[in-house]
Amino acid sequence: MKETHRPIVEASGLIKRFDTVAAVDGLSFTVERGEIFGLVGPDGAGKTATMRMLAGVMQPDAGSIVIDGIDVVSDPETGKQHISYMPQRFGLYEDLTVDENIRFYADLFEVPARDREERAARLLAASGMSQFRSRLAGQLSGGMKQKLGLSCALVHTPRILLLDEPTTGVDPVSRRDFWRILYDLREEGVTIVISTAYLDEAERCNRLALLHGGRVLYCDTPAALKQHMPGAIVAISSPAGREARAAIAGLEGVGDALLVGDGVHAVVDNAVLRIPQLREALQRANVPFADIAVGEPSIEDVFIALLENGRGLQ
Amino acid sequence: MNAREPGEPQIIAEELIKRFGTFVAVDHVNFRIGRGEIMGFLGPNGAGKSTIIRILCGLLRPSAGRALVAGIDVAADPERVRERIGYMSQKFSLYRDLNVEENLRFFGGIYRVPHNELADRMRFAIDMAGLRGREKALVSTLAGGWQQRLALGCAVLHRPPILFLDEPTSGVEPASRRRFWDLIHTLAADGVSVLVSTHYMDEAEYCHRAALINQGRLIAVGSPEELKHTALGGELLLLEGDSLGPTLAALTDAPGVLDCSVFGNALHVLVRDAARSLTELPALLEQKGLRPTRVEPIRASLEDVFVQLIAIDMAQRRQAA
Numbered sequence: 001m002k003e004t005h006r007p008i009v010e011a012s013g014l015i016k017r018f019d020t021v022a023a024v025d026g027l028s029f030t031v032e033r034g035e036i037f038g039l040v041g042p043d044g045a046g047k048t049a050t051m052r053m054l055a056g057v058m059q060p061d062a063g064s065i066v067i068d069g070i071d072v073v074s075d076p077e078t079g080k081q082h083i084s085y086m087p088q089r090f091g092l093y094e095d096l097t098v099d100e101n102i103r104f105y106a107d108l109f110e111v112p113a114r115d116r117e118e119r120a121a122r123l124l125a126a127s128g129m130s131q132f133r134s135r136l137a138g139q140l141s142g143g144m145k146q147k148l149g150l151s152c153a154l155v156h157t158p159r160i161l162l163l164d165e166p167t168t169g170v171d172p173v174s175r176r177d178f179w180r181i182l183y184d185l186r187e188e189g190v191t192i193v194i195s196t197a198y199l200d201e202a203e204r205c206n207r208l209a210l211l212h213g214g215r216v217l218y219c220d221t222p223a224a225l226k227q228h229m230p231g232a233i234v235a236i237s238s239p240a241g242r243e244a245r246a247a248i249a250g251l252e253g254v255g256d257a258l259l260v261g262d263g264v265h266a267v268v269d270n271a272v273l274r275i276p277q278l279r280e281a282l283q284r285a286n287v288p289f290a291d292i293a294v295g296e297p298s299i300e301d302v303f304i305a306l307l308e309n310g311r312g313l314q
Numbered sequence: 315m316n317a318r319e320p321g322e323p324q325i326i327a328e329e330l331i332k333r334f335g336t337f338v339a340v341d342h343v344n345f346r347i348g349r350g351e352i353m354g355f356l357g358p359n360g361a362g363k364s365t366i367i368r369i370l371c372g373l374l375r376p377s378a379g380r381a382l383v384a385g386i387d388v389a390a391d392p393e394r395v396r397e398r399i400g401y402m403s404q405k406f407s408l409y410r411d412l413n414v415e416e417n418l419r420f421f422g423g424i425y426r427v428p429h430n431e432l433a434d435r436m437r438f439a440i441d442m443a444g445l446r447g448r449e450k451a452l453v454s455t456l457a458g459g460w461q462q463r464l465a466l467g468c469a470v471l472h473r474p475p476i477l478f479l480d481e482p483t484s485g486v487e488p489a490s491r492r493r494f495w496d497l498i499h500t501l502a503a504d505g506v507s508v509l510v511s512t513h514y515m516d517e518a519e520y521c522h523r524a525a526l527i528n529q530g531r532l533i534a535v536g537s538p539e540e541l542k543h544t545a546l547g548g549e550l551l552l553l554e555g556d557s558l559g560p561t562l563a564a565l566t567d568a569p570g571v572l573d574c575s576v577f578g579n580a581l582h583v584l585v586r587d588a589a590r591s592l593t594e595l596p597a598l599l600e601q602k603g604l605r606p607t608r609v610e611p612i613r614a615s616l617e618d619v620f621v622q623l624i625a626i627d628m629a630q631r632r633q634a635a
Contacts, residue, residue: 036578042486042487042488043458043486043487044457044458044487141358141359141360142359143358143359169359169513170359170513171357171358171359171361171513172356172358172513172515172617172620172621173358173620173621173624174358174359176575176621179576180575180576183558183576187559198514199488199516200514200515200516200615200617203577203578204577204578205578206578206579221579222578222579223579237539241499242499242503258492258495258496259495259496259499259520260519260520260538261352261354261518261519261520261521261522261523261524261537261538262519262537262538262539296613298516300488300516303488304488304489304492307489
C-alpha cells in the first residue's frame with residue numbers, strides 16, 4: 001500500500017468570532033499521523049473553540065479543516081466517524097457505575113459485544129481503576145472522572161482522538177497515568193490532539209502549537225521551541241532573593257528576573273559572558289549566594305519571551 | 315525535615331488529626347511555617363490539603379492535635395485567628411457585578427478594617443493590583459489576571475500577618491501569574507507568612523519550602539532544591555530513540571532501574587547510579603537490537619519527585635496493610 005504523506009489534520013486560516021471578539025483569529029497548523037499534538041496556551045487563547053471546530057460541532061466563520069481527507073466543515077457527519085472527541089465536560093452519567101458508563105458508550109459507538117469486555121478491562125487497568133468498576137461515576141474524584149471519560153471515548157477505536165483540557169484540575173499522579181494511556185494509544189497508531197493550559201505539559205507532546213489570543217505564536221517540537229528562547233536563563237541560588245534581584249537589576253545584558261523559592265531566575269543575553277559579571281555584582285552588594293548556573297528555560301519562559309518580542313504567527 | 319525556617323513560627327501544626335467518621339483525612343501532621351516564609355502544599359485531589367487549611371483558618375475543629383496560628387490556639391479561639399488571616403481561593407470570591415472599589419469596600423467591611431484606615435488600605439490594594447484608573451470597572455469586565463490580583467488585594471486589606479492561598483492561579487495567563495508571585499514574594503519580604511496549595515508543579519518552585527501530602531500524611535518537606543536532590547532516591551536519565559515502546563519494556567526490569575516512564579519524545583529513567591547505568595543500559599539495549607540516539611543524566615523536576623514519592627508511599631502503605 002502506498003504511504004500517503006498528507007498530514008492527517010490540516011487546519012488553515014481558521015477564524016471564529018463571538019460577537020465582535022475573535023476567539024480564533026487566523027489559525028493554521030497540521031498534525032502528522034500517529035503523533036501527539038498539543039494546543040497549548042492560557043485561558044482565552046482559543047483552544048476550546050479550535051477543538052470544537054476540529055470535532056465538527058462548531059462551524060468556523062472562515063478557513064478550512066481537512067481530517068484524513070474529509071472536509072470537516074462541509075461534511076461534519078462523515079468526519080465524526082473517525083474522530084473521538086472528549087470535551088472539557090465529558091457527559092458521564094453520575095448515577096451510573098463505571099462499568100455502566102462504559103457499556104453505554106460502547107452501545108453508542110456500536111462496539112461489537114465480543115470486543116467490549118476485553119477493551120473495557122484493558123482501559124480500566126491502564127487507568128488504575130479496575131477496583132472501582134461498580135462505583136457510581138458521581139462518587140469518583142476529579143482525576144478518576146477524567147480517566148473514565150477517556151476510557152469511554154476510547155471504547156471504540158478512533159483514528160483521531162481530540163481531548164479538550166483533559167487534565168485541568170487533575171493532580172500530577174493522575175496526570176501521569178493519563179499520559180501513560182495516551183502514549184500507549186500512540187503506539188497503537190492513534191493520532192492525538194490535546195489542549196492544555198499547563199505549559200509544562202507541552203513537554204509531553206511530540207509537537208505543539210503555542211496559542212495566544214486566537215493565534216499561533218509558535219509551532220514545533222518542545223526541544224526546537226526552547227532553541228527559540230532568546231538568550232539564556234541563569235539560576236542564582238540565594239537565601240536573599242530580593243536583594244540578589246536588586247543587585248543585578250539594570251546590568252547590561254540582564255533582562256527580567258524572577259523571584260523563586262531558592263533565589264532568582266534571570267534572563268540574560270549570554271550566559272558565559274554574564275555569569276562572572278553577575279557574580280561580581282552580587283559580591284559587590286554583599287548579597288550571599290550559593291551558586292550561579294545556567295538553567296534550562298521552561299516552556300513558560302519561552303512563551304513569555306515570544307510574547308514580549310512581539311513575534312507572533314508562524 | 316531540617317530545611318530553613320526563617321523567622322519565628324507563625325503557624326504550628328502538632329500531631330494534627332481530622333477524622334470524618336472512620337475516614338482519616340488528616341493523619342498526624344506536623345509542620346511549622348516561619349514569619350515571612352512561603353510554604354507550598356502539593357498533593358493529589360483528596361490528599362487533605364484543603365482540610366488542613368480549613369483547620370488552620372478555624373473553619374473545622376481538629377479531632378486531635380493542636381494548631382497555633384499567630385500564637386493563638388485555633389480550636390480555642392477561632393474568631394481571633396480569623397482577624398489575623400487572609401484567605402483567597404481559586405474562585406476568587408469577588409462580586410462580579412460590583413466594581414473594583416465596591417468590592418474592596420465590601421471586603422473592608424467584612425474584615426472590619428477601621429474606617430479611618432480604609433481609604434489608605436484601598437489605595438494600597440489598588441496600587442498593588444495595578445488597577446489604578448480602573449477603580450470603577452466592573453469585575454466581570456476584568457481579565458483573569460486582574461481579578462486574581464484584586465482578590466489578593468481584598469484578602470490582605472486588613473494587613474493579615476498570615477495568608478492562605480488555595481489554588482490561586484488556575485488558568486491565569488503566564489505573565490500575570492509571574493506578576494502575582496512577585497506580589498506574594500513582596501508580601502513575604504514584609505513579614506507575611508504564606509501557605510499556598512497548588513497543582514502546578516512549576517509553581518512549587520516559587521515557594522521557600524514545599525510539603526508533599528498524600529492520604530492525609532506529610533510525606534516530604536523541604537526547599538525545592540532539597541527535594542530535587544535528596545527525595546528521589548536515585549538519579550534520572552533521559553533516553554531518546556526510535557522505538558520507545560520496546561525500549562520501555564526492556565528497561566522496566568533492567569538491573570539498577572527503579573522506574574521508567576515515557577515523556578514526550580523520550581523516556582525518563584530513574585536509576586540507582588547514573589554513572590553505572592550510562593554504560594550498562596545502552597549495552598543491554600544493544601543486545602535486544604535497540605539503539606537509543608541519546609542517553610544523558612538530567613535534573614529531576616519537582617513533578618518527578620512528587621510522583622516517585624507518592625508511589626513509594628503507596629507501596630509502603632500496601633505493605634503495612
